Amino acid sequence: MSLKPLLPGSPSPNGQPATLGVMGGGQLGRMFVQAAQAMGYATVVLDPDPASPAGLISHHHIKTAYGDEQGLAQLAQRCDAITTEFENVPAAALATLAAQRVVAPSASCVAVAQDRVKEKAHFVQCAALSGVSPAPHAVITTDASLAGVTDDLLPGILKTARMGYDGKGQVRVSSRAQLAQAWDQLDKVPCVLEKMLWLRAECSVIVARGADGQVVSFPVQKNTHHDGILATTEVFDGAIEAGLAQRAQASTVAIANHLCYVGVLCVEYFVVEQADGTHDLVVNEMAPRPHNSGHYTQNACDISQFEAQVRALAGLPLPA
Numbered sequence: 001m002s003l004k005p006l007l008p009g010s011p012s013p014n015g016q017p018a019t020l021g022v023m024g025g026g027q028l029g030r031m032f033v034q035a036a037q038a039m040g041y042a043t044v045v046l047d048p049d050p051a052s053p054a055g056l057i058s059h060h061h062i063k064t065a066y067g068d069e070q071g072l073a074q075l076a077q078r079c080d081a082i083t084t085e086f087e088n089v090p091a092a093a094l095a096t097l098a099a100q101r102v103v104a105p106s107a108s109c110v111a112v113a114q115d116r117v118k119e120k121a122h123f124v125q126c127a128a129l130s131g132v133s134p135a136p137h138a139v140i141t142t143d144a145s146l147a148g149v150t151d152d153l154l155p156g157i158l159k160t161a162r163m164g165y166d167g168k169g170q171v172r173v174s175s176r177a178q179l180a181q182a183w184d185q186l187d188k189v190p191c192v193l194e195k196m197l198w199l200r201a202e203c204s205v206i207v208a209r210g211a212d213g214q215v216v217s218f219p220v221q222k223n224t225h226h227d228g229i230l231a232t233t234e235v236f237d238g239a240i241e242a243g244l245a246q247r248a249q250a251s252t253v254a255i256a257n258h259l260c261y262v263g264v265l266c267v268e269y270f271v272v273e274q275a276d277g278t279h280d281l282v283v284n285e286m287a288p289r290p291h292n293s294g295h296y297t298q299n300a301c302d303i304s305q306f307e308a309q310v311r312a313l314a315g316l317p318l319p320a
Helices: 027-038 068-076 092-098 107-114 117-128 143-147 176-184 242-258 305-314
Strands: 018-022 042-046 061-062 081-084 138-139 156-160 170-173 193-194 197-207 213-217 220-228 229-234 263-273 279-287
Touching: 018 027, 018 068, 018 305, 027 305, 042 068, 061 068, 061 279, 068 092, 081 092, 081 305, 092 107, 092 176, 107 117, 107 279, 117 138, 117 193, 117 242, 117 279, 138 143, 143 176, 143 193, 156 176, 170 176, 197 242, 197 305, 213 242, 242 263
Parallel strands: 018 042, 018 081, 042 061
Antiparallel strands: 138 193, 156 170, 156 193, 197 213, 197 220, 197 263, 220 229, 263 279
């Protein structure tokens, strides 16, 4: 569905004040709600937790499961446009909502981010445009595909295709025996084996893309993780080599454009050291939402990543 710019405070087609909805009531949903309310929008949160951070401050809180038909119908009835605060909201639920209301990002975009197999395939397609590829990898779904893994991918990291985040659903392996044992440990669910690389740094890029194709980018962020959890983000000229930073931004724009993405998108990258001592860039994963590495934008930038999320959802201009 298309949406003319939805102005804050204006009556929507259903006669209610302009209202934005969000699937998910965690910290990112709360910050989205705060940004939307500060801009003059009414808000609705759908989250099963009665004490969800976003639900506690929203105008309305629908306390149902994400796939509940009555909850989805109520959300669609109350809202003019709907977004998500995390990538594991069922894509089918977003598709149901999209039959009645603007949903950004789309169910198809979220579905790519939910599945590492689809995500890697998308990155490979975009590499032809941006020159930034994912790490060497293999998809493991059967005993035959496990046996077909080449030795040059070891040592590596075996990652579940779905529901893995913050270091969860990942096992480091250094031999074929360990690989087989790890896949068995993960209940033989579809997985991706990624070759371990010599990492020099990690970084991320957050962009916002409107339905009209306009894309704006926040600065490249250098990130440090402890035990799979983001610990610090540094944003300054030279935090990442200038050439690599430009490539990371161009790659993120290409990834968003190739998906016809609408909303805020974060893409994470590895800076790897090559045999000759130079550095290269590898795309790791994407999040179809604002990101913890972008919280500094609330105080350091002219608009925050959450205001950008509101603007993209409501069809408002995206300032640089």
